Amino acid sequence: MPEIVPFRGIVYGPGVAGQASKLICPPYDAISADLQRALYESSDYNAVRLELPAEADPYAAAAGRMREWLASSVLVRDDEPALYPCFQTFEDPQGVSRTRKGLFAALRLYEPSEGKVLPHERTLSGPKADRLKMFRETGANLSSIFGLYADQTRRTDKLLYEFAEGREPVLDATFDGVRSRMWRMSDPALISRFAAKLADLTVYIADGHHRYETGLAYRNERAAANPGHTGREPYNYILAYLSNIYDDGLLILPIHRLVHGLEPFDPQAFVARLDSAFTVWELPGRGALDKFLAEKRAVPSFGIVLPGVVLGVSLDAKPSGVLSSPVPEALQGLDVVVLHDLVLGQMLGIRAEAVEKESNLTYVSRTDAVFDAVASGRAQVGIVLRPTGAGQVMSVSQSGEAMPQKSTWFYPKVMTGMVFRSLESES
Numbered sequence: 001m002p003e004i005v006p007f008r009g010i011v012y013g014p015g016v017a018g019q020a021s022k023l024i025c026p027p028y029d030a031i032s033a034d035l036q037r038a039l040y041e042s043s044d045y046n047a048v049r050l051e052l053p054a055e056a057d058p059y060a061a062a063a064g065r066m067r068e069w070l071a072s073s074v075l076v077r078d079d080e081p082a083l084y085p086c087f088q089t090f091e092d093p094q095g096v097s098r099t100r101k102g103l104f105a106a107l108r109l110y111e112p113s114e115g116k117v118l119p120h121e122r123t124l125s126g127p128k129a130d131r132l133k134m135f136r137e138t139g140a141n142l143s144s145i146f147g148l149y150a151d152q153t154r155r156t157d158k159l160l161y162e163f164a165e166g167r168e169p170v171l172d173a174t175f176d177g178v179r180s181r182m183w184r185m186s187d188p189a190l191i192s193r194f195a196a197k198l199a200d201l202t203v204y205i206a207d208g209h210h211r212y213e214t215g216l217a218y219r220n221e222r223a224a225a226n227p228g229h230t231g232r233e234p235y236n237y238i239l240a241y242l243s244n245i246y247d248d249g250l251l252i253l254p255i256h257r258l259v260h261g262l263e264p265f266d267p268q269a270f271v272a273r274l275d276s277a278f279t280v281w282e283l284p285g286r287g288a289l290d291k292f293l294a295e296k297r298a299v300p301s302f303g304i305v306l307p308g309v310v311l312g313v314s315l316d317a318k319p320s321g322v323l324s325s326p327v328p329e330a331l332q333g334l335d336v337v338v339l340h341d342l343v344l345g346q347m348l349g350i351r352a353e354a355v356e357k358e359s360n361l362t363y364v365s366r367t368d369a370v371f372d373a374v375a376s377g378r379a380q381v382g383i384v385l386r387p388t389g390a391g392q393v394m395s396v397s398q399s400g401e402a403m404p405q406k407s408t409w410f411y412p413k414v415m416t417g418m419v420f421r422s423l424e425s426e427s
Contacts, residue, residue, distance in 0.1 A: 002108050003107075004240070005108075006106070007082070007234070007239075008077055009419040009421060011078065011420070012076075012171065013073040013075060015073065016043075022042045023047060024173045025047045026413045027143040028130075028131075031052050036052055040054060047417030049061075049062070050062045050066055051142050062134060062137060063137040066420075084105075084182050084184060084419050085164055086180060086181065086414075087160075087164060089179045090412050092411075093253075099248075101157055101244070104144060106239065106240070109238055118203070119209050119212070120206075120397045120407075121404070131210060132217055132218060139423045141239035144238075144239040145207065145239070146241050146243070149198055149201040149245065150394065151197070151198070151201060154244065156197050157247055159190075160194075163185060164181075169181040170182055202398075203242065204393060211238070218423070223236075245394065250410070252393075253365065253410075254387045255406045255409045256364050256365070256370050258362045258363070258364060258373050258379035259361060260380055261380075267381075270347065274311070278314060282311055293386050299315045300315040300319060300337075307375070323338070327341070334396075336404055337404065343383070348381075355405075367384055370382035388407055
């Protein structure tokens with residue numbers, strides 16, 4: 001596994017930490033304008049004021065605010081390096097309570113070609129430019145990446161559980177129905193035990209691809225400007241939340257698609273094109289679609305929602321026979337790959353540039369949002385996807401290939417504000 005090291009975390013001070021539920025926020029890319037306003041109203045010290053400031057110059061605002069909060073002890077820096085176990089307890093869509101176990105660590109940055117930290121999704125240039133400015137101005141990791149490792153023995157899970165059991169968390173916060181509890185692990189012997197258990201494992205990036213690539217760019221920028229660069233400086237590492245891909249609490253949900261702005265668009269002609277490549281079932285409504293998607297189909301399948309029509313579709317031919325260009329084997333059987341190439345690209349004519357700019361395609365996390373958007377006319381077509389499996393994520397990562405952006409939603413998001421990490425000297 002890539003190197004992980006403890007770090008002196010920056011956490012909310014005792015004067016405000018008791019109201020932690022009003023202080024944490026999702027990562028920047030999961031914050032809508034409405035949610036940003038609500039988070040601002042929840043507390044003068046909510047982490048959104050660092051992660052996604054509303055000011056005209058958000059980067060200067062975040063940097064100035066971090067300095068002020070540190071000076072006034074709203075934020076405090078721990079006296080000694082630590083790892084920070086963090087458990088998130090939530091209900092899945094079936095109402096079953098789950099707890100995902102993981103921990104925050106400083107993860108050394110590696111190029112993907114080194115095979116130690118592997119992505120699985122494509123990234124966009126805009127978010128990386130935004131986060132690089134934030135890195136430069138604040139000199140800090142404000143939100144973590146989310147990395148997975150594959151420990152089938154679950155020894156790491158046992159170690160984390162044993163550490164947390166009977167200890168009071170240093171931060172206990174509930175946001176949107178998800179309870180996040182964080183502890184501080186500063187004992188060097190315990191840290192060494194955990195690192196040893198992970199020594200031979202790979203990290204797969206679950207969430208935070210843009211932040212990880214930004215970390216690489218920032219490291220290279222700082223190294224080039226530092227004549228005394230040693231490779232041990234804090235900018236050689238990134239804040240990471242690490243969890244076991246075999247953890248019982250790991251949940252991957254789908255991210256659905258909304259198609260809009262196509263001129264012209266003929267729903268009947270579109271269904272006819274679908275029928276040429278897929279077996280198409282007309283379904284009586286959402287309940288039937290949920291049942292269709294829950295069936296264990298070995299071929300790419302998804303739901304299509306049109307005004308007054310709900311369809312379930314399953315690919316007839318082998319993916320290699322219908323995709324527009326040769327696709328690596330690790331990607332061929334993925335619903336989202338067939339959707340983007342065959343349906344969005346070939347049938348609807350949505351080019352890659354339009355996907356990147358979201359000029360004809362946007363994303364929603366809830367199935368009811370798909371139906372609402374189509375019923376209201378905000379979307380011409382809604383596409384309801386099945387979740388990508390953890391094994392598929394690992395296979396794609398190991399192949400060196402990448403899925404389309406927003407192919408996976410690891411629920412819940414790792415919250416910003418549990419712990420921050422400085423990119424400057426630890427001394």
